[in-house]
Amino acid sequence: MAISRLFIANRGEIALRVLRAAQALNLETVIGVSDADRDSMAARLADRRLVLGPGPAAKSYLDARLVVQAAKASGCDALHPGYGFLSERAELARLCDEHGIVFVGPEPDMIEALGDKLRAREMAAAAGVPLVPGSGEIASAADARKVADQIGYPVLLKASAGGGGRGMVIVNGPAEVESGFNRASAEALAAFNDGTLFMERFVPEARHVEVQLVGDGKGEVVHFGERDCSVQRRYQKVIEEAPCVAMPAELRAQLHQAAVDLAKSVNYRNAGTAEFLYDVTRGEIYFIEVNARIQVEHPVSEMITGRDLVQEQLRIASGQGLSVSQDQITVSGHAIECRINAEDTRRDFVPVPGTITRWRPPEGEGIRLDSHITEGASIPPFYDSMIGKLIVHADTRDAAIDRLIGALDSFEVEGVPTTIPLHRAILKDPRFRSNTIHTRWLEQDLFASQPLAAE
Amino acid sequence: MSAGKNLSDLEQLIEDFKRSGLRELHARHGEFEIYLSQDADAPGLDAPKVSVTRKPAAKQAAQQSVPKEAPAPTPASASSGAEASWPAGSEVIRAPYLGTFYRSPKPGAAPYVEVGTTVEADSELCLVEVMKLFTTVRAGVAGKITHVLASDGELVAAEQPLFVIAAA
Numbered sequence: 001m002a003i004s005r006l007f008i009a010n011r012g013e014i015a016l017r018v019l020r021a022a023q024a025l026n027l028e029t030v031i032g033v034s035d036a037d038r039d040s041m042a043a044r045l046a047d048r049r050l051v052l053g054p055g056p057a058a059k060s061y062l063d064a065r066l067v068v069q070a071a072k073a074s075g076c077d078a079l080h081p082g083y084g085f086l087s088e089r090a091e092l093a094r095l096c097d098e099h100g101i102v103f104v105g106p107e108p109d110m111i112e113a114l115g116d117k118l119r120a121r122e123m124a125a126a127a128g129v130p131l132v133p134g135s136g137e138i139a140s141a142a143d144a145r146k147v148a149d150q151i152g153y154p155v156l157l158k159a160s161a162g163g164g165g166r167g168m169v170i171v172n173g174p175a176e177v178e179s180g181f182n183r184a185s186a187e188a189l190a191a192f193n194d195g196t197l198f199m200e201r202f203v204p205e206a207r208h209v210e211v212q213l214v215g216d217g218k219g220e221v222v223h224f225g226e227r228d229c230s231v232q233r234r235y236q237k238v239i240e241e242a243p244c245v246a247m248p249a250e251l252r253a254q255l256h257q258a259a260v261d262l263a264k265s266v267n268y269r270n271a272g273t274a275e276f277l278y279d280v281t282r283g284e285i286y287f288i289e290v291n292a293r294i295q296v297e298h299p300v301s302e303m304i305t306g307r308d309l310v311q312e313q314l315r316i317a318s319g320q321g322l323s324v325s326q327d328q329i330t331v332s333g334h335a336i337e338c339r340i341n342a343e344d345t346r347r348d349f350v351p352v353p354g355t356i357t358r359w360r361p362p363e364g365e366g367i368r369l370d371s372h373i374t375e376g377a378s379i380p381p382f383y384d385s386m387i388g389k390l391i392v393h394a395d396t397r398d399a400a401i402d403r404l405i406g407a408l409d410s411f412e413v414e415g416v417p418t419t420i421p422l423h424r425a426i427l428k429d430p431r432f433r434s435n436t437i438h439t440r441w442l443e444q445d446l447f448a449s450q451p452l453a454a455e
Numbered sequence: 456m457s458a459g460k461n462l463s464d465l466e467q468l469i470e471d472f473k474r475s476g477l478r479e480l481h482a483r484h485g486e487f488e489i490y491l492s493q494d495a496d497a498p499g500l501d502a503p504k505v506s507v508t509r510k511p512a513a514k515q516a517a518q519q520s521v522p523k524e525a526p527a528p529t530p531a532s533a534s535s536g537a538e539a540s541w542p543a544g545s546e547v548i549r550a551p552y553l554g555t556f557y558r559s560p561k562p563g564a565a566p567y568v569e570v571g572t573t574v575e576a577d578s579e580l581c582l583v584e585v586m587k588l589f590t591t592v593r594a595g596v597a598g599k600i601t602h603v604l605a606s607d608g609e610l611v612a613a614e615q616p617l618f619v620i621a622a623a
Contacts, residue, residue, distance in 0.1 A: 056555065056608065190561060342586075350552060351586035381553055381610065385586040 003078035003102055003318040004028060007071035008042065009092070010082030011061060013388055014294070015042035016372045018080045021310035030074045032067055034060035036380035041372045048074055055382045061085045068095040078102040078317055080310075084384070087293040088115055104317040105270045106292045107217075113266075114290045118160045118198055124287040127265035129258045132277060132286035134200035141181040147199050148177055154202040157181060159188035159195075163289070165235035166191040170202055205438045207278040208232065209244050209285070211259035212301040214312050216321045217269025223256050224301045224309065225331045231426060232439050233349070238419075239426060240297035241336040242304050245397055246435050247278060255285050262290070271298070271313045280438065296339065296389070299370055303335035303393040334400045335393045338408070340371075341385040344417040351385035354378070358414035362407035366393045366400075379416060387418070397435070401427055425450065541619055546596045548618040550611045554585035558607040566607075568618070572600045580618055583611065598622040 005028040008015050015031060019042050022029050031046040036055035043049040050070045053060040060066070064086055071079050079101050081087035087105070090112040096103035105111065113119045118137060125131055135147045137160070148155045148171060157180055159167030167188030171180040181197070189195035212224040228244035229237040244252070259274035273291040278284075298309050307324065315323055343349045359375045371388025373379075379387060392407060394400040405427050408420055426432050429446060541547065550556070558566040558581055567579050574580070574594040582589050602619040605611050 351588050353553060353586065381555070381585050383586060385588075 001077075001102065001319055003314070005030060005074075005076045005078070006104075006314070007032065007067075007074065007076035007079040007101070008046065008082070009061070009067045009071070009079055010085055010087075011037050011040065011042070011372075011383065012386065013370050013372045014082040014084075014296075015040070016045070017370055018082060018310055019045055021308060021314060022080075024308070025311055025314055027078075027314070030071070030076050032060075032070045034380075034382070036378075036382055040377075041374060050074060055380055057085065057382055061383075064089065064092045064095055067092065068099055068101065071096075071101055072099050076101060078104060078314075080104040080313070081293065083293050083296060088291070090115070102317050104313050106268065106272070110266065110268070111292050114292045116160055117158065117163075117289055118196070120289050121198075121287070123266060124262050127258075127262045129262050129287045130285060132200045132203065132288070135198050138181070138197045138199055141178040144171075144181045144197075144199065145174065145177045149174070151199065151201050154204070156200045156202040157184040157197050158200060159184065159192060160198055161192035161194035161196060162188060163235070167195075167197070168235075203277055203279045203286075204440075205280055206230075207244070207246060207280060207437075208237075208275065208439050209247065209255065209278045210273045210275040210295075211256055212271070212273060212295075212298065212309070213259055213263045213268065214271045214309065214316065214322060215263050215268035216316050217267055218321075219264055219267050220322055221260050221263040221268060222322060222324060222326045222329060223260055224305045224307060224329055226252065226255055227297055227300055229297060230437055230439050231432070231442050233442055237297060237339065238442060239336065239338055239423065240300055241334065241397070241400075242300040243331060243334070244278075245334070246280070248283075251278075251283065251285060258285070258287065262287070270316060271309050296386070297337055299368060299389060299391045300335040300337050303368065303391060304331045304333060305329055306332075333393055333395050334397045335391060336397075336400045336404050337389050337391040338404065338423040339386055339419070340388045340390060340411075340413075340423075341419045342379050342387050342416040343385050343419050345419060345422050346417075349419075352379075352416045353381035354416040356387075356413065356415040358412055360410075360412035361388075362390070362410045364407070366403055367391075367407050368393070387416075390423075398433075401433060541602075542621070544622050545601065546594075546598065546620040546622050547616045548580060548592060548594065548620065550583050550605075550613055550615045550617055551590055551592065552583065552585055552613045554583040554590075554611065556605045556607065556609050556611045556617065557582040557584065558603070568600050568603075570600050570603055573623075574598060574600060574620065592617065594618075594620060596620055596622045 006022045008018050008031040019029050029046040030048040031042050032050045032052045033043050034055050038051055052066050079096050086092040088111055090108040093103040093108040093111055133151055138144045154170055154172045157169045167184050169180045169184040171177055184197055185195040207230040209226050209228055211226050213221055215221040226244050227240050227242045229240045231239040271294050273295050275288045277286045277288055302309055343351050356373055356377045359373055361369045368391040373387050392400050392403040394403050408424050411420055431437055575597050576595055578594045580592050580594055598620040601621045604616050
């Protein structure tokens with residue numbers, strides 16, 4: 001069904017990003033914000049602004065009933081959840097369905113299935129997608145011992161219900177199995193209210209690669225190439241790039257095929273990302289999970305393909321289907337994104353809320369900034385610390401690194417500390433330049449070898 | 456893409472708003488602007504306040520209008536009085552930074568401690584969360600909790616006193 005008025009159920013840079021995509025498609029926009037975001041850029045640019053509730057997210061952005069009520073009351077016929085908050089909660093998609101609002105995302109059952117990592121693994125296996133050697137549900141420490149002995153140490157215990165490193169424990173040998181199992185299930189229970197665990201072989205030197213997909217829900221799926229997100233701190237991505245030039249062309253083709261096969265096998269609808277581990281030593285890829293939403297790092301895929309993924313999401317939601325076929329999607333050049341967070345790199349990355357007193361972002365050819373910040377903007381203490389994403393595009397990876405260093409060097413922010421010094425340190429490091437890094441490189445090697453200079 | 460607002464649309468909007476449970480609605484359409492508020496403090500008004508104003512100009516571009524600086528969140532002051540009033544041997548436990556104060560490990564769970572709870576140096580007292588980063592605050596001394604100075608879910612300032620412990 002055609003949509004004409006879109007409700008934006010998010011905040012910050014992604015709310016603004018969705019708003020601009022909606023405006024480009026001539027949709028009216030309504031945004032639901034918390035009291036703390038009433039003067040945000042997205043709130044000022046939307047056709048309507050509704051204040052959902054007070055600052056704490058539980059009473060505003062995370063209250064699905066309130067969000068859907070607001071969308072309904074303002075006459076919206078579609079709702080975009082952005083990322084984070086309620087974007088992967090089946091409850092929100094269900095409420096939208098009940099109220100006749102088009103949810104810009106997959107069907108509720110699909111969200112639920114993909115949110116359960118064990119079920120997602122089963123779907124991937126059924127589609128012939130390579131998995132990291134592992135197990136189904138592990139019910140006890142004795143069970144864990146048996147499976148671990150079969151797989152071979154070290155192994156990784158993971159929570160089926162979650163991510164972000166919670167409920168994840170590395171077990172290096174038989175003596176650690178019992179305490180590791182107990183710790184992982186306790187953490188999973190505390191974080192997700194679900195202690196279900198499974199096990200995978202631990203890959204010590206892995207790169208995180210992922211494929212950007214868009215499906216129309218009727219079996220048509222296209223990919224927009226892959227991204228390499230191997231620079232991570234505490235399981236959070238810090239820098240993302242596209243394409244992954246560290247991977248041989250043959251393996252890259254396999255990766256794309258695996259991702260598309262999986263999405264086609266379930267008639268996937270919406271933009272989504274299939275995440276994989278790339279075991280560099282063995283030259284193999286293993287499926288990890290699907291993220292059934294637009295992701296923070298989607299701009300690097302947009303930069304190398306010249307396509308607008310959020311507009312693509314909106315077109316699919318309105319029943320127009322995909323605007324491109326696979327052979328119309330071509331990749332050119334290299335793109336890198338830095339997540340700029342309001343955090344103090346000298347105090348163990350503690351997030352710092354406050355007011356931006358100076359904001360002079362870099363401009364120029366091949367530079368893109370996705371941010372909701374202007375001079376005088378306040379950063380509330382209630383939400384995550386990302387205040388923008390700086391993205392560059394150039395002909396080669398080397399040229400992109402140089403362009404990004406130049407852009408970061410001229411980026412002036414005052415009022416709160418930011419992670420800009422961290423990005424400069426990473427980009428100037430020879431190991432990043434030579435592309436010999438893995439997901440634990442930042443914490444194990446870079447942090448060990450140099451203290452981060454203050455601005 | 457949509458028809459212009461006429462009066463019945465407006466009435467419908469106000470009706471919807473009354474039923475919606477929203478606190479506030481601010482809508483612009485062309486030169487019309489409407490602001491609805493369910494202000495509990497509005498004297499003698501059972502119905503929402505309604506004001507409609509004509510806007511002279513079209514929307515300004517974002518770059519031209521620098522927003523008013525949003526007021527910084529004002530954490531509740533520790534009204535529990537001067538520090539000097541704690542008896543000798545009292546240990547005051549403070550917030551590590553500005554953030555939201557949580558008395559229990561997760562919603563619905565029992566609080567870590569109550570007044571009268573006996574604690575060890577490594578006992579967990581509360582969580583303080585800023586921008587999704589949770590920090591566990593520990594007692595640091597052995598003793599008994601004599602005061603809990605902040606309420607669950609409250610925004611507390613850096614260094615704000617949270618607990619008083621009578622050291623053992």
